[in-house]
Structure formats: structure tokens, C-alpha cells
Amino acid sequence: MMSDNSDIDKYYDVVVVGAGPAGIGVGILLQKLGINHIILEKTSIGESFRKWPIETRFISPSFTGNFFKMPDLNAITPDTSPAFTLLTEHPTGEDYVEYLENLAKYYDLPIKTEVCVDTVQKKADSFVLTTNKGEYKSTYVIWAAGEYQYPKTNAFEGTHLCTHYSEVDSFSDLEGDEHIVIGAYESGFDAMVSLIRARKVVTLLDDGDYLNLVKSDSSYSLAPFTRDRIEYVADLFDYYTETKVTSVEFVNDTYLVKTANGQTFTSPQKPINCTGFASSLTLVKESFEFKNDYPLLNDFDESTKTSNLFLVGPQVKHKNALFCFIYKYRQRFAIVAEKIAKRMKVPSQAIEKAIQGYKDNNFYLTDLSCCDDECTC
Ligand SMILES: Cc1cc2nc3c(=O)[nH]c(=O)nc-3n(C[C@H](O)[C@H](O)[C@H](O)COP(=O)(O)OP(=O)(O)OC[C@H]3O[C@@H](n4cnc5c(N)ncnc54)[C@H](O)[C@@H]3O)c2cc1C
Known part of the structure; x- marks a missing residue:
């Protein structure tokens, strides 16, 4: 060097x-x-x-x-x-x-x-x-x-209110016990599994149905290692498919996560943005x-x-x-x-x-x- x-x-x-x-x-x-x-x-x-x-x-x-x-x-x-x-x-x-x-x-x-x-x-x-x-x-x-x-910051409005996956040093050290994870590709499932292992409550919002998408090219489908890890925690997280986040707002000390299908999820903690790079x-x-x-x-x-x-x-x-x-x-x-x-x-x-x-x-x-x-x- x-x-x-x-x-x-x-x-x-x-x-x-x-x-x-x-x-x-x-x-x-x-x-x-x-x-x-x-x-x-x-x-x-x-x-x-x-x-x-x-x-x-x-x-x-x-x-x-x-x-x-x-x-x-x-x-x-x-x-x-x-x-x-x-x-x-x-x-x-x-x-x-x-x-x-x-x-x-x-x-x-x-x-x-x-x-x-x-x-x-x-x-x-x-x-x-x-x-x-x-x-x-x-x-x-x-x-x-x-x-x-170079995290992706334009997947929905209010990404600046979230913690991007790449900004997390340790999931177990994150403040609070309840977390919303936005995006369910490899990094979203990884965040979910690590949070559950740290005994936290997790809601995972997937804009498609990534868990059930099976392709032989690993670029387009979850890895077997990820699926094995998910299986261990399968009953321990709330998973919403076809739930595309459109915005995140911060109102009265609460994060409001709004979706295209009209739902609103709330959390006292910053949502974790796992929509990619x-x-x-x-x-x-x-x-x-x-x-x-x-x-x-x-x-x-x-x-x-x-x-x-x-x-x-x-x-x-x-x-x-x-x-x-x-x-x-x-x-x-x-x-x-x-x-x-x-x-x-x-x-x-x-x-x-x-x-x-x-x-x-x-x-x-x-x-x-x-x-x-x-x-x-
Ligand atoms: C959670 C996660 C799990 C993954 N798991 C796997 C896996 O199991 N297997 C696999 O094959 N891949 C995996 N990947 C993908 C893997 O991390 C990438 O393929 C790999 O990091 C890409 O290597 P790279 O050298 O292109 O980029 P990087 O590893 O990002 O290296 C780029 C380097 O460039 C430097 N740099 C950036 N900007 C500048 C600049 N302007 N000037 C000078 N230097 C700069 C950075 O500091 C960095 O050191 C995973 C990714 C993530 C996020």
C-alpha cells in the first residue's frame, strides 16, 4: 500500500x-x-x-x-x-x-x-x-x-426519515423493540432475521411476493441460505406482500408508513429502508x-x-x-x-x-x- x-x-x-x-x-x-x-x-x-x-x-x-x-x-x-x-x-x-x-x-x-x-x-x-x-x-x-x-433514496417519499440498511452497524443495538422493514429483497430479509434474533418485533413490507418467487438465477430469487434462516423465524414476524410503500411521515413522535393499497403502519422507531442501492x-x-x-x-x-x-x-x-x-x-x-x-x-x-x-x-x-x-x- x-x-x-x-x-x-x-x-x-x-x-x-x-x-x-x-x-x-x-x-x-x-x-x-x-x-x-x-x-x-x-x-x-x-x-x-x-x-x-x-x-x-x-x-x-x-x-x-x-x-x-x-x-x-x-x-x-x-x-x-x-x-x-x-x-x-x-x-x-x-x-x-x-x-x-x-x-x-x-x-x-x-x-x-x-x-x-x-x-x-x-x-x-x-x-x-x-x-x-x-x-x-x-x-x-x-x-x-x-x-x-450509494444507497437508494428515491423509492418513496420520506426516505430521509428512515435508517438505510447500509447505515446499520448492528441490528441488536438499534433502539427500540418494534421495527418496520421496508423492502423484502436479500437485505430486507437479512434485517428481519437479525432483528428477530435480537428479540425484536418486526413488520416486513414487500412490494411483491419475493418469498414465493423461485428462479434458478440467484440474482432474481432469495438464496437458499436466506430461506433457511427465514424458516427458523417463520412464525415470528408480520409479513405483508403486495404492499408498496409510498411515503413515510413523522407526526407526533410516530413514524407513519403509508402504502399504495391504502394501509398505514406506525412505529415509534425509524423504519429501516431496505429498497437497495x-x-x-x-x-x-x-x-x-x-x-x-x-x-x-x-x-x-x-x-x-x-x-x-x-x-x-x-x-x-x-x-x-x-x-x-x-x-x-x-x-x-x-x-x-x-x-x-x-x-x-x-x-x-x-x-x-x-x-x-x-x-x-x-x-x-x-x-x-x-x-x-x-x-x-
Ligand atoms: C447484505 C449484502 C450481502 C451480500 N452478500 C453477498 C454474497 O453472499 N455473495 C456475493 O457475491 N455478493 C454479496 N453481496 C454483494 C457484494 O457485497 C458486492 O458484490 C460487492 O461488494 C461488490 O464489490 P465492489 O468491489 O464492486 O464494490 P464495493 O465492495 O462496494 O467496493 C467499492 C470500493 O470503492 C470505494 N469507493 C466508492 N466510491 C469511491 C470513490 N468515489 N472514490 C474512491 N473509492 C470509492 C469504496 O470505499 C469501496 O471500498 C452482498 C451485498 C449486501 C449488501
Whole structure:
């Protein structure tokens, strides 16, 4: 890791924004390819995972299948395994930070912490990134700033009166015994289970019927780990389906949660907003074209609007294939790194050497029609 300011006036081939699993995952490949780069991180390595509530655990299981060419689902390189490093199947956020820090150290990644990127502008053939520490310049930018620290604040009126899931340090430490949870995707059910375990009374408001929606793509259906946890508390929470919240008001020391079907729920505690995340792409939205809130990318995950600007991480989407889990978006790190290396005329043998292990271990996805099937049973 870098600690002084000697990096600022240098020109980089690549600037990676964000040192979460996406930024570190692609950074390892740039390092293997010998590409001159820097990873700018606004706080510290794995910051989003540090901010997870202490009760939250990975829903995708870790298991060391690597040497049978089935790498750990939560690994960001083909030859590492959080299960092996952390000795747990469902890591906490803090556990996963340990895994990321190990990788950053092992690969000696050039990560500069406490540098917040505010804007990215393309001037002629270069990018200029303005940050709290000054300007950085590069030929390529890989955006890896994630979603977690950019909560969604427009799902209904009065979101500012709620506590967003990402603002919770610990569900058991929340004041009060009765809570309304708005939104029933993974984070809403996670909040509900953690609150029940802390012996609180929970009302969960779902704008659809997410619990009964079963699909084989984990991006569109609750994970088995979540369903197992729900089963343990099944009779202990009030669950309202098809109940879309339209507004939250604060009147006479009470929070009023109003819904599209005319109901009003009340609580003395701030409701917990689990309607999701807006994405860090809001910072660079002028550099991308969007369709249905997702950025348009070419086959190499490069912006269709700004050449040499790439995206890695959970916001990557191609047709119906949403790469929102680590085991999905890690399959695009080598695609991005290879494209940049080729443009930089890195010798093809060096490229093959760096990415062969990725190709051999399902870390290199080129067929973007992959995810349209349902499981047979
Ligand atoms: C409750 C919950 C459970 C989850 N469980 C799983 C799971 O079981 N399995 C799974 O695969 N995924 C899971 N996910 C999703 C997973 O957290 C994301 O896939 C992952 O965090 C995305 O990694 P990332 O590197 O793109 O973003 P992040 O982890 O958010 O990393 C982005 C980094 O960029 C930094 N940053 C942000 N803005 C700037 C800026 N302007 N300048 C500089 N740096 C910046 C941040 O500080 C952060 O360190 C879960 C998510 C949640 C919320």
C-alpha cells in the first residue's frame, strides 16, 4: 500500500477506482500483466464490507473446490479461497476484509487509500480524475466503486426519515423493540432475521411476493441460505406482500408508513429502508449511456459512450445476465484486463500467461447468452 503523495503527479496507464473485491480482483491481473496502475480507494480496503452490519454474513457459500476447477464462489482469483483463508462457509464483512487485505499484501498492489474520486473527465486521449488529494491522470479508467455506499433514496417519499440498511452497524443495538422493514429483497430479509434474533418485533413490507418467487438465477430469487434462516423465524414476524410503500411521515413522535393499497403502519422507531442501492455510477453518469438504470457496455465491459472507460463489479449487466454476485462478475476481470493489455501492446505470450489460469477455471466468460436458462429440477 502507498502512503505518501508522490503518486499524484505521475501519469498512469490505468487508474482503478475502488479497492473492494472488483477493484482488487482486476488490479491483481493488471499487476500480473506488469501494467502501470494505481488503485484509488476513498477510505480503506474492503470499506463496504467493514460497513456491513455485524450480524450480516455472505449468502453465497465458500468452499475450497479450487483444485477441481470449481473455485470458491467468493474468491476473486482462481487460486485463492476465502473458505481456506477464513475457515468459514458464510464469512462476515470483517472476515472478508481479512481475505481482501491478504490478497492486496500478497500481490503488493499499489493501493492508495483515503483518496475519494469526485469526477472523471476525458480530455483528448487521457482521463483526468479529480480527488480530495489532487488530480490523477491516466489513459484507461476501470470503475470499481460499487453500490453499497450509494444507497437508494428515491423509492418513496420520506426516505430521509428512515435508517438505510447500509447505515446499520448492528441490528441488536438499534433502539427500540418494534421495527418496520421496508423492502423484502436479500437485505430486507437479512434485517428481519437479525432483528428477530435480537428479540425484536418486526413488520416486513414487500412490494411483491419475493418469498414465493423461485428462479434458478440467484440474482432474481432469495438464496437458499436466506430461506433457511427465514424458516427458523417463520412464525415470528408480520409479513405483508403486495404492499408498496409510498411515503413515510413523522407526526407526533410516530413514524407513519403509508402504502399504495391504502394501509398505514406506525412505529415509534425509524423504519429501516431496505429498497437497495443507487450505485456509484451516479458520479460518472455523463460518461455512460443507460438503459433501465443499467450502463450500456460493449462486449469488453467498456462504456459505449466513453472509450477506455471500463466497469467491473455488480453493476455489469448484459441482456438478462446480471453480474451482481462475486462468482459472476469475477468472470469479467480477465476480459477487461486482456482488452487493455492488447491495446497497450503487451506481448501476447505475457497476456496468455497471466490469464490462462482464469480461462481454465471458469473465470473468463465470453458467452454472454449464458444465463437465459432455468434449471431442469
Ligand atoms: C447484505 C449484502 C450481502 C451480500 N452478500 C453477498 C454474497 O453472499 N455473495 C456475493 O457475491 N455478493 C454479496 N453481496 C454483494 C457484494 O457485497 C458486492 O458484490 C460487492 O461488494 C461488490 O464489490 P465492489 O468491489 O464492486 O464494490 P464495493 O465492495 O462496494 O467496493 C467499492 C470500493 O470503492 C470505494 N469507493 C466508492 N466510491 C469511491 C470513490 N468515489 N472514490 C474512491 N473509492 C470509492 C469504496 O470505499 C469501496 O471500498 C452482498 C451485498 C449486501 C449488501
